[in-house]
Amino acid sequence: MNTPFLAAVAAIVAKDLRAELRSRELVSSMALFALLSILIFSFALELNRLARQEAIGGVLWVTVAFASIIGLNRSLAGERDQGNLDAMLLAPIARSAVFFGKLAGNFVFTLAVGLILLPLLTVLFNLNLVQPWVLVVLALGVLGFSVVGTLLATMTVQTRAREALLPIVMLPVALPVLLGAVRATTAILNGAPLEDWIAWPQILVVVNVIYLTLCYLLFDYVIED
């Protein structure tokens, strides 16, 4: 008899949050990387207001994408190196509960870094990013990265060159998420009318549903030796 699915997911999420609140290893390394990235962007791109409006969506999402890769690598490597992934798989829980548990943790950590970035970018680029629709797009984009990244990091963490391999396999797969998120964010910050860009968040929702379904179906195979 399996442990109820939601109870297993909740246990894994609670464990990840507790360990992270105590050690702050993941969020601090992701946030530090993100902070340095946007500082470099802000110094390197001395742009006028119009050019900043065009570029800032890309700056935000490139930073979030690479910060999420750092977090994903460390999150799954920690499980693998101590053998904890095996310990979870030994328990009478659905394999997909491990996927959704790790996914939820990765989503929360990456979203936290994204939320830290928004006011910082607002100050550095003198453009208001703390807007409701930007937050919606941020949540959708981060969810997409977390879904794809959790599955792929589970695969790459079993290899020797895991840190180099994850971005190589993840970025092409996550391209639809990156594209949708950048386009939507840029349009929102340019003050474009809703009907001009609402298709992008809708595409993000569809892409997320497709990726979530695929990753759910594939996780059992990925986790096998």
Added chain:
Amino acid sequence: MADASPLIETRALTKAYDLLVVLRKLDLQVRRGEFVALLGPNGSGKSTLLRLLAGLTKPTSGAIFVGGWEIPREAAAVRAQIGMVSHKVLLYENLTALENLRFFARLYAIPPAEAEARARARLEQVGLARRADSLVRTFSRGMQQRLSIARALLHNPDVLLLDEPYTGLDQDASLTLDGLLRQAHAEGRTIVMSTHQLERAAEIASRVLILSRGGVGYDAPAAALSGLALAAEYTRVTSLAVSR
């Protein structure tokens, strides 16, 4: 202590990684209450066999039964009966000893009040009750391995699988581990342990198996063996494998 019915059974079990055949048509029966020491050189398939029995990897062909349930088809039912200890400690360093046990209790759907009582009892049993609220990263290797045993016993499994549990332990920690394993065996658990420590295997196990060339090269009750006699058999079996 052991009764006649096999609790663990493999039939023509084969496991291959691409072209490398690690286990070849292995037929094995372990009776309830036995303490089996699994010996063999590196690469002889000890860890692979334990991972197969735990349902962590799938066989290439053949069948595995634990408690009458077939792996991997009925793996969920088997997992609830199995506890595993590895040379990796399978613990979270940034959680305390008690938090680790609470987490694994939730994965095994043990009700919170019962989980708390069981976790504290297991910590007491392995001599870590006073360090219940210490982070695992502050533990020595021996303490981590004792906590690992507490984790593996938390859900009262019938079967304990141990993959080189003595790795990295000093003399005192090894003796403590001996005591814990004897206690687990005395409680009626069936134990399968891989190890390179021949003398220890002859001393604490009830049966000794030497894996060689993907199969069982030697199988005898441990009571009939001294450490020296087992070492001689080990050399004979493994050198035969090399010379073939």
